[in-house]
Amino acid sequence: MMKRTVLAAAAAAMLAALPAKAADYKVGILLPFSGVYAGLGAHIENGFMLGLKDFGGELGNNTVSVVRDDTEADPGASLAKAKKMVLSDKVDVLTGIVSSAVLGALRDFVHGSKTPLVVSNAGNDDATGERCSPYITRVSFSNSSITRVMGPWMAKQGIKTAYLMAPDYAAGRQMMDAFRATFEAAGGKIVGEAYPPLQGTKDYGPYISQAKASGAQALMTFFAGGAAISFVKQYKEFGAAKDLPLYGAGFLTSAAYVHVQGEAADGIIASLHYVPTIDTPENKRFQDGYKAAYEGKLGSEFAVAGYDAAHLIVKAIAAAGGDKAKFKGELAKVSFNGPRGPLRIDPATHNVIQNMYIFRNEFADGKVTQKVLATIEGVQDPVNGCKI
């Protein structure tokens, strides 16, 4: 009896001396698979799964399993689903979230339950500003970071007046406000602005006519998805390109749909954290893998965010081993070179610090490619009232 207890104690001591044992990490993917953002949800999930495949080798003996659920664009339902994932499925980390409204609804729950959340789209500035949380890490972008870089750059090109146009909701306003601040600081002047409703008919004719009549030297915009396709086509049809060159947040000509815009996208200059033509081995690996896995499709910036979210989670697991408490802290310490270039997490806000690319869309031989005109490195948001 005595002898057996001693043996057991010795065994326990030996176990404790070994490195932390491997663990299974459960990832809860919360993305819109139906509703207005369903297209983006599919891109992000595709990217995430490709990322798990590409970087799974770094997990060591640890394993990752995935549960997924549909957030639609419904904050209330999303919160219920997030609670189920954390309380009943016992996930170790949540990822996804396209709509900033959904992110806003989840924020207090993940903060209170200390569940790490890796955001792979929702760009609301407040999520890594006043409403930031040590448990929320954003690997995608913040709204203002996208357009902030355009102000000084456009002013340097000799543009003195601009007209602003974006859908009437938080993202549209934040992107335009960020541009206005830096453009005016660089000596530019905003001569007019319009905020068409987010939902409803996709007829931008009246707005484009209005912007043309303002006499501005440039039209600075943010549109995304179906609205972006319609807007760019109608901008061309109204013959606006000659007098009123078009600039925008890069979602205007996203890799997800720029092929549909086709010739209409030619000449549009935009800024974004990712363009498919970045010439690095990391990007080539991503694009080749994406094409092979998803019917020859081009990987978009949305897919890249999913891919990098997977990479980030894998790296944090590799650093923490089987120690799940340590894993939570590792997420914000990760840095790596992804398809979009060097990427790290700001310890002050847990927002991503990354390059912004200012690029021109060029249409030739039936295809649109992106020519990078300028790379602004290490774009970092101000703390914006965040206390971590």
Next chain:
Amino acid sequence: MLTDPSFWLVQSLNSLQLAMLLFLLSVGLTVIFGLMNFVNLAHGSLYALGALIGYSIAEASGSVWWAFALAPVAVAGVGAVLYITLIERLRSAGPLPQVLVTFGLIFVLMDAQRYLWGTDALGVTGNVPFSGTIHIGVEPYPAYRLFIIAVGFAVFGGLYLLLNRTRLGAEVRAGVDDAETAAALGVNVERTFFLVFLLGCALAGLAGAVAMPAFSAEAGMGVGILVPTLVVVVVGGLGSLSGAFVGSLVIGATLTFGTALFPDFAGIAMYAALIAVLLFRPHGLLPARG
């Protein structure tokens, strides 16, 4: 800007173009409404269906003309299925079940569209007629929008002749006026209603197919246009062709010039127009039944 004649010209054309799309949608709805007091809230979904089917036809055949010709037929086919399976049963059920069922249909049709066409916005890339820009005076204007305007006027003319010069038209007018008496006089009101319903579906499909090259096709695109369409029906007056036409012009102009001149109030301009019309003409501008 306000003294610039090209501003007024371009915005007037913009409002006319929007009005014609609203007309194609509202004319079917209003006649169905007037004929049988039936509210089909899923009418906008048929518009989306017209755009998506039109997209597939255009991609398969390489020409949007086929889409214009066949998408309305296909949408009318969907309408026939809906009629036989659901709508016929609801005929005598009263407005609440009709609203609930057709409201539910919006979601069913939207998810069916997502299932079949995915969620991305789809646009035809090449081979669109009138894809260039026309200069009106010095002002460039998209030629395709002029085409939409022409389609609207042509449909209005065609429907006017149909309604005033054919037996079906006479039956429709009689049915809208007084369905019971018409039935007593030997008009098969059920059959007339069915035909008008199909025609309304086909026109919604045509509106979608014609809108698709300009505004792209997307599952769920019918939801946004439903509200202005219903407003047109009410403003124009139930059951009347010219009411739908005039209502479309009023609402198209209100939406366009509201957007251009009072961007901060554009969202309420349409409702303000609706209230103004209802205050002074509670039955709409040109109702079929005085």
